[in-house]
Amino acid sequence: KTIAVLPGDGIGPEVTDAAVKVLQSIAMRYGHTFHLKHAAIGGTAVDQFDNPLPQQTIDVCEESDAILLGAVGGTKWDSNPAHLRPEKGLLNIRKHFDLFANIRPVKAVPALLASSPLKEEVAKEVDMVIVRELTSGLYFGEPKRRSEKSAVDTLVYTREEIERIVNQAFEIARTRRGKVTSVDKANVLETSKLWREVVEERRKAYPDIEVEHMLVDSAAMKLITDPRTFDVVVTENMFGDILSDEASVITGSLGMLPSASIRSDGFGLYEPVHGSAPDIAGQNKANPAAAILSAAMMLKHSFGLHTEAAAIEKAVMDVLEDGYCTGDLAGDGKRTVSTDRFVTKVVEELE
Amino acid sequence: KTIAVLPGDGIGPEVTDAAVKVLQSIAMRYGHTFHLKHAAIGGTAVDQFDNPLPQQTIDVCEESDAILLGAVGGTKWDSNPAHLRPEKGLLNIRKHFDLFANIRPVKAVPALLASSPLKEEVAKEVDMVIVRELTSGLYFGEPKRRSEKSAVDTLVYTREEIERIVNQAFEIARTRRGKVTSVDKANVLETSKLWREVVEERRKAYPDIEVEHMLVDSAAMKLITDPRTFDVVVTENMFGDILSDEASVITGSLGMLPSASIRSDGFGLYEPVHGSAPDIAGQNKANPAAAILSAAMMLKHSFGLHTEAAAIEKAVMDVLEDGYCTGDLAGDGKRTVSTDRFVTKVVEELE
Numbered sequence: 001k002t003i004a005v006l007p008g009d010g011i012g013p014e015v016t017d018a019a020v021k022v023l024q025s026i027a028m029r030y031g032h033t034f035h036l037k038h039a040a041i042g043g044t045a046v047d048q049f050d051n052p053l054p055q056q057t058i059d060v061c062e063e064s065d066a067i068l069l070g071a072v073g074g075t076k077w078d079s080n081p082a083h084l085r086p087e088k089g090l091l092n093i094r095k096h097f098d099l100f101a102n103i104r105p106v107k108a109v110p111a112l113l114a115s116s117p118l119k120e121e122v123a124k125e126v127d128m129v130i131v132r133e134l135t136s137g138l139y140f141g142e143p144k145r146r147s148e149k150s151a152v153d154t155l156v157y158t159r160e161e162i163e164r165i166v167n168q169a170f171e172i173a174r175t176r177r178g179k180v181t182s183v184d185k186a187n188v189l190e191t192s193k194l195w196r197e198v199v200e201e202r203r204k205a206y207p208d209i210e211v212e213h214m215l216v217d218s219a220a221m222k223l224i225t226d227p228r229t230f231d232v233v234v235t236e237n238m239f240g241d242i243l244s245d246e247a248s249v250i251t252g253s254l255g256m257l258p259s260a261s262i263r264s265d266g267f268g269l270y271e272p273v274h275g276s277a278p279d280i281a282g283q284n285k286a287n288p289a290a291a292i293l294s295a296a297m298m299l300k301h302s303f304g305l306h307t308e309a310a311a312i313e314k315a316v317m318d319v320l321e322d323g324y325c326t327g328d329l330a331g332d333g334k335r336t337v338s339t340d341r342f343v344t345k346v347v348e349e350l351e
Numbered sequence: 352k353t354i355a356v357l358p359g360d361g362i363g364p365e366v367t368d369a370a371v372k373v374l375q376s377i378a379m380r381y382g383h384t385f386h387l388k389h390a391a392i393g394g395t396a397v398d399q400f401d402n403p404l405p406q407q408t409i410d411v412c413e414e415s416d417a418i419l420l421g422a423v424g425g426t427k428w429d430s431n432p433a434h435l436r437p438e439k440g441l442l443n444i445r446k447h448f449d450l451f452a453n454i455r456p457v458k459a460v461p462a463l464l465a466s467s468p469l470k471e472e473v474a475k476e477v478d479m480v481i482v483r484e485l486t487s488g489l490y491f492g493e494p495k496r497r498s499e500k501s502a503v504d505t506l507v508y509t510r511e512e513i514e515r516i517v518n519q520a521f522e523i524a525r526t527r528r529g530k531v532t533s534v535d536k537a538n539v540l541e542t543s544k545l546w547r548e549v550v551e552e553r554r555k556a557y558p559d560i561e562v563e564h565m566l567v568d569s570a571a572m573k574l575i576t577d578p579r580t581f582d583v584v585v586t587e588n589m590f591g592d593i594l595s596d597e598a599s600v601i602t603g604s605l606g607m608l609p610s611a612s613i614r615s616d617g618f619g620l621y622e623p624v625h626g627s628a629p630d631i632a633g634q635n636k637a638n639p640a641a642a643i644l645s646a647a648m649m650l651k652h653s654f655g656l657h658t659e660a661a662a663i664e665k666a667v668m669d670v671l672e673d674g675y676c677t678g679d680l681a682g683d684g685k686r687t688v689s690t691d692r693f694v695t696k697v698v699e700e701l702e
């Protein structure tokens with residue numbers, strides 16, 4: 001298996017290094033060979049190649065079976081024109097590889113509930129997956145333009161675009177508690193009415209799955225007041241951007257959250273949910289857990305290596321339960337360690 | 352002063368009745384005369400007139416100096432076609448009267464922090480105002496249509512539309528802690544780039560105000576992790592819908608939150624943030640505080656009666672601090688009372 005490694009900006013390189021170390025340990029222990037090919041993306045790629053997603057990076061990804069990404073972005077590039085901004089690399093790679101399904105599990109970790117802004121009784125046992133449509137909607141719809149006096153973006157969805165993401169959500173629900181919450185704004189938006197119709201059609205093929213429709217404003221409330229109500233949440237691109245970030249902080253474990261952006265054939269891009277955190281970059285302080293768990297998602301989704309993925313997840317949880325954590329999760333009774341030391345601990349658990 | 356009273360659906364009539372009783376007590380005590388004219392809106396209006404915003408209701412509002420609204424909506428009308436749905440009455444009245452600025456204060460009430468899903472140390476001392484653009488953006492942009500195979504909504508903003516809402520936010524910030532957080536998605540949307548530009552232009556007229564730009568996904572996180580960071584938040588219609596509902600639950604006092612939807616000349620519509628709660632309608636259980644505090648906002652914004660508004664706010668807080676509350680806020684050391692009894696308590700405090 002060939003893996004394209006795109007470290008990106010800020011703490012991206014440190015956390016992808018960490019994930020690579022864990023992958024190497026897995027390869028050795030389980031007798032796999034992973035070919036790793038590094039390439040540039042984001043601000044780093046802008047600096048080197050004047051392009052946040054250079055052709056040679058696309059080539060490397062085309063020749064790979066999956067992509068492992070660190071993070072992109074940083075104040076350094078904030079005033080660049082749109083086509084030279086780090087985020088553009090991310091938007092382009094999603095679109096180029098048709099990575100239409102963004103999958104973000106959010107699961108409460110008992111050892112970390114103290115870091116949650118929510119009361120423990122609200123955040124405990126939260127266990128959901130947000131499935132966000134990633135290659136359409138307001139992000140890419142045309143016309144998208146501005147003049148001196150006004151600006152316009154277009155929210156457009158085709159039936160097929162909705163069908164494939166909704167199917168994805170139903171399939172994931174089958175492997176979990178069997179409930180799908182579809183989030184829209186059907187009392188205002190035409191695209192949401194079509195969305196709701198497609199969900200109603202597709203549910204016929206999944207009679208075993210419980211389906212619930214929720215307005216986006218209600219969902220934004222329920223994520224806080226009653227997050228355990230959610231199993232699989234499926235929604236369009238912009239709503240998904242907002243709700244998945246909201247969901248990412250409710251359990252206090254943002255530094256632990258992985259994500260996958262996949263297409264139908266199993267190819268996918270895996271990256272931590274947290275950003276590039278330029279303020280702590282290069283200080284051996286970053287929490288590598290999200291990147292490590294993203295690598296585990298890659299093993300599972302793209303390579304079908306379920307045992308290996310489960311071993312990684314268990315190793316990370318064991319290290320946390322032993323009381324080790326990076327600075328972002330420091331607290332009473334915790335031992336704060338460096339990025340390197342955390343990785344060493346995880347690798348030791350694996351052995 | 353003439354006030355159009357639109358009770359609407361569900362608990363709408365009970366809570367507007369409550370607000371009217373408080374207004375009558377204020378009128379008597381301070382020597383004002385309020386002419387109250389009742390009219391139908393929402394599902395109730397659909398049932399009576401086949402129109403969620405009948406012409407006679409528009410006429411009553413046109414002849415009034417402000418509008419006091421209860422709530423609209425209910426499962427009864429959920430399968431109606433779009434033009435016969437209760438929400439359409441709300442959307443139409445906003446557009447008809449050009450109520451472009453939706454203002455929602457969110458303030459932590461010490462006596463109610465136990466009801467917050469957030470840890471008390473996160474939610475305490477929260478004190479923000481969300482200023483949402485209410486008559487443009489995705490809600491009203493054209494084209495807005497669908498076919499068998501696809502659907503489209505349009506997010507469009509003109510410079511003038513942004514200017515007036517941004518000015519409103521700056522003016523409100525001047526009466527508060529002097530900070531404006533403008534929320535957009537400028538790394539993806541053209542409308543957001545224009546929005547950010549206008550904020551940068553307008554801030555020159557308000558050198559005393561601190562300005563911060565925040566991406567909508569970050570804002571959705573910060574509302575939970577660090578809500579005290581916000582003073583005045585200004586944003587476009589759809590983002591405002593999501594973020595203001597998210598913000599409404601962080602302090603545990605949703606049943607207490609008022610809102611105003613105003614235009615430049617002082618005319619406005621005042622309504623509780625909570626919905627029509629059909630499940631408890633007619634049971635004398637609903638929390639009337641949000642409607643009462645909405646009436647107070649009306650006295651302040653539309654009639655300039657600051658002393659009277661402050662008296663109402665103080666009376667409501669005093670009743671809460673005395674330990675009285677409706678069922679939604681029940682808890683240790685609280686005395687749960689009916690809607691009527693709560694109103695009587697507030698009126699007694701005023702006397």
Ligand SMILES: CC(C)[C@H](C(=O)O)[C@@H](O)C(=O)O
Nearest residue numbers: 087088090091241538539568
């Ligand atoms: C960087 C940005 C364009 C991106 C998005 O909005 O999709 C990010 O917020 C994300 O969620 O991955």
Ligand SMILES: CC(C)[C@H](C(=O)O)[C@@H](O)C(=O)O
Nearest residue numbers: 187188217438439441442592
């Ligand atoms: C009822 C609905 C159309 C409305 C909106 O989305 O504006 C409501 O959610 C609100 O926030 O007042």
